[in-house]
Amino acid sequence: MELKKFLWMFKKDILSLWRNKPRLVSIIAFPIIMIALFGYGMGGSIEHIPIAIVNMSDGDLTSNTVDAINNISIYDVKNITNDVELGKHLVDKGDVKATIILPANYDDLTNIQTKDVTLYLDSSDQIASQALVPTTEQLFIGLNNKLSIEKLSKLSSPGTNSGVSVISGASSIIDTIKLEINNIYGDIKYIDFLVPAVLAMTLMFSCMMGMGQSISGERETGELARLFMTPTNVSTVVGGKILSKLTIEIVRALILLITAIVLFGIVIKGSILLAIGMLILGALSFVGFGIMISASTSTQEDYMQMVMPVSMPMMFVSGVFYPIETMPWIFQKIAYICPLTYLNDAMRSIMIKGSGIGDIWIDVVVLLGFTAIFFILGVIKFNRDV
Numbered sequence: 001m002e003l004k005k006f007l008w009m010f011k012k013d014i015l016s017l018w019r020n021k022p023r024l025v026s027i028i029a030f031p032i033i034m035i036a037l038f039g040y041g042m043g044g045s046i047e048h049i050p051i052a053i054v055n056m057s058d059g060d061l062t063s064n065t066v067d068a069i070n071n072i073s074i075y076d077v078k079n080i081t082n083d084v085e086l087g088k089h090l091v092d093k094g095d096v097k098a099t100i101i102l103p104a105n106y107d108d109l110t111n112i113q114t115k116d117v118t119l120y121l122d123s124s125d126q127i128a129s130q131a132l133v134p135t136t137e138q139l140f141i142g143l144n145n146k147l148s149i150e151k152l153s154k155l156s157s158p159g160t161n162s163g164v165s166v167i168s169g170a171s172s173i174i175d176t177i178k179l180e181i182n183n184i185y186g187d188i189k190y191i192d193f194l195v196p197a198v199l200a201m202t203l204m205f206s207c208m209m210g211m212g213q214s215i216s217g218e219r220e221t222g223e224l225a226r227l228f229m230t231p232t233n234v235s236t237v238v239g240g241k242i243l244s245k246l247t248i249e250i251v252r253a254l255i256l257l258i259t260a261i262v263l264f265g266i267v268i269k270g271s272i273l274l275a276i277g278m279l280i281l282g283a284l285s286f287v288g289f290g291i292m293i294s295a296s297t298s299t300q301e302d303y304m305q306m307v308m309p310v311s312m313p314m315m316f317v318s319g320v321f322y323p324i325e326t327m328p329w330i331f332q333k334i335a336y337i338c339p340l341t342y343l344n345d346a347m348r349s350i351m352i353k354g355s356g357i358g359d360i361w362i363d364v365v366v367l368l369g370f371t372a373i374f375f376i377l378g379v380i381k382f383n384r385d386v
Contacts, residue, residue, distance in 0.1 A: 046074065046127065046128070046131040046323070046326045047073045047074055047326055048073065048074070048075075048076040048325065048326060049074055049075060049076060049097050049098075049128050049131060049132060049323070049325060049326060050076045050078045050095070050096040050097055050325055051069075051075050051076065051077060051078065051096050051097060051098045051099065051100060051132070052077070052078055052079040052080070052081065052087050052090045052091070052095075052096045052098075052099040052100075053066060053069065053077060053079070053080045053081075053087075053099070053100050053102070054081055054082065054083065054084050054086075054087035054099055054100070054101040054102065055080060055081070055082055055102050056082055056084070056101070056102060056103060056104045056106070057102055057103065057104055057105065057106040057107040057108075058107060059106075059107030060107070061106060061107045061109070061143075061147075062102060062106055062107050064143075065102065065106075065143060066080065068139060068143070069100065069139070072135065072139065074131055074132070074135050075135075076325075078090075078095065078096050079095075079096070084101060087099035087101060087120065088120055091120055091121070091122050091184065092184070094122070096122075097121070097122050097125055097128045097129075097132065097323075097325065098119055098120060098121045098122060098128075098132050098136075099119075099120040100117065100118075100119055100120075100136065101117065101118040101119075101120060102117055103115055103116055103117065103118075109147070114176070114177070114178045115176060115177045115178065116178050116180055117140055117177060117178065117179050117180070118179075118180045118182055119132070119133070119136050119179060119180070119181050119182065120182045120184065121133070121181060121182060121183050121184065122184060122185070123183035123184060123185045123186060123187065123188045124185045124188055124193070124348060124349075124352040124353050125193065125323055126188045126189070126190050126192070126193035127190075127193065127321075127322060127323050128323045128325070128326070129183070129188070133181060136179065137179055140177050140179045143177055144176050144177040144178075147176045147177065148176055185352055185353055188352060191260075191264050191266070192266060192267075192351075192352060193348070193352070194320075194321075195257075195260045195264070195266050195351070196344065196347035196348045196350075196351045196352065197318075197319065197320040197321075197344045197347065197348065198256075198320070199253055199256055199257060199260075199279065199347060200279075200282055200320075200340055200343040200344050200347050201315055201318075201320050201340065201344075202252070202253065202256060203249055203252075203253050203279060203282055203283055203286065203343075204282070204286045204311065204314070204315075204339075204340050204343075205311060205315075206249050206252060207245065207249050207283055207286035207287045207289075207290060208286055208289060208290045208293075208307050208311050209304075209307070209311075210245055210248070210249070210290070211241070211245065211287060211289075211290025211291060211293075211294050211303075215241060215290075215291065215294035215295075215303075241287075241291070242284070242287055242288075242291070245283075245287050245290075246280070246283050246284065246287060249283045249287075250276075250279060250280055250283060253279045253283070254276070254279075257275075266351070267351075268350065268351045269350075269351060269352060269353065269354035270349070270350035270351060270353070270354045270355055270356065271350065271356070274350055274356070274357060275347065275350045275351060278343065278346045278347060278350065278360075278363075278364075278367075279347075281343075281364065281367050281368070281371070282339070282340075282343040282367060284371045285339045285343075285367050285370045285371040285374065286339070288370070288371050288373075288374030288375045288378060289310075289339070289370075289374045290307070291374065291375065291378035291379075292374045292375075292377045292378040292381065293306050293307055294378075295377075295378050295379075295381040296381050313334075314338045314340050315340070317331045317334050317335045317338060317341075318335055318338050318340035318341040318344055319335065319341060319344050319345075320340075320344060324341070339366070339367055339370040342362075342363040342366045342367050342370075343363070343367060345360070345363050346360040346363035346364070346367075349363075
């Protein structure tokens with residue numbers, strides 16, 4: 001090995017990296033972003049799940065129950081109302097993950113009738129449901145035991161027919177409060193929760209990574225330069241790349257969807273045509289993003305270095321594996337500027353909730369907006385001479 005040439009090659013690559021500032025920044029930023037996401041977004045416990053409380057009674061027990069709920073970190077109480085329909089509507093609309101409904105007889109301690117508390121639960125979010133159900137059960141078991149002890153002490157106090165009273169009041173002592181779980185979308189398995197988001201995530205990665213080979217890779221090998229020697233404009237090249245990539249990725253997504261249905265019995269409760277339409281719209285958005293980045297990169301390696309700090313964090317903050325509502329507030333803000341968040345939401349709504357276009361119109365409009373912005377910037381920035 002020739003030492004001088006060896007050091008010269010080393011210096012050349014370092015200087016090349018130093019002069020390519022976007023690539024240098026991405027190399028430094030990517031590990032920082034990933035460890036922050038794992039440490040803060042994925043490494044903690046599930047907390048601050050948005051819920052509502054329907055309070056149809058008034059008294060000490062109700063006040064104590066509301067205070068207990070507010071003091072448990074897993075709950076983030078967004079609304080307290082006495083309107084049952086409003087409480088349910090908040091869950092149906094997706095504003096909260098669950099509503100705890102306290103019945104009208106909740107504070108009537110003289111009534112031996114069981115107090116039926118209802119947890120009206122958005123079961124489509126399986127991760128949040130798994131955290132909410134046992135916590136809520138433990139909360140009301142504790143309240144029930146406390147009330148039972150109080151009742152037992154009253155029944156056993158001097159001056160009462162203690163033996164007969166305790167026996168006759170036994171059922172009311174044991175079942176003072178009963179919690180009923182209302183899973184509004186049925187029992188959802190984790191695979192049901194995961195598949196729609198995995199479809200969207202797979203589409204994102206394949207579209208973004210594919211555009212690196214399709215444009216930056218061909219630019220690096222000289223194929224794009226030879227293409228532009230012919231009388232061909234930028235819009236023709238970009239349009240052809242979009243159509244071919246879109247066709248490949250939709251076929252890939254459909255194969256993944258069919259495989260999930262066959263192997264795991266996934267059921268699409270909504271329109272399968274609407275689900276395919278959302279996949280096409282999502283693919284357009286991600287292809288547009290790939291064109292925007294590859295428009296000004298000269299090599300495939302540069303493209304990958306610029307895309308990875310965007311695509312990998314997007315996978316974690318967009319709610320693929322973990323509810324957005326339970327993440328630190330800064331990650332929640334980032335999530336809502338990521339197209340994958342809206343594609344995830346739309347696919348889960350269609351496949352798990354059976355939603356129609358009227359329920360996901362916001363997701364559609366946002367994805368259309370992202371698509372338009374990415375394509376406009378991609379065409380404007382496209383450098384056929386790089």
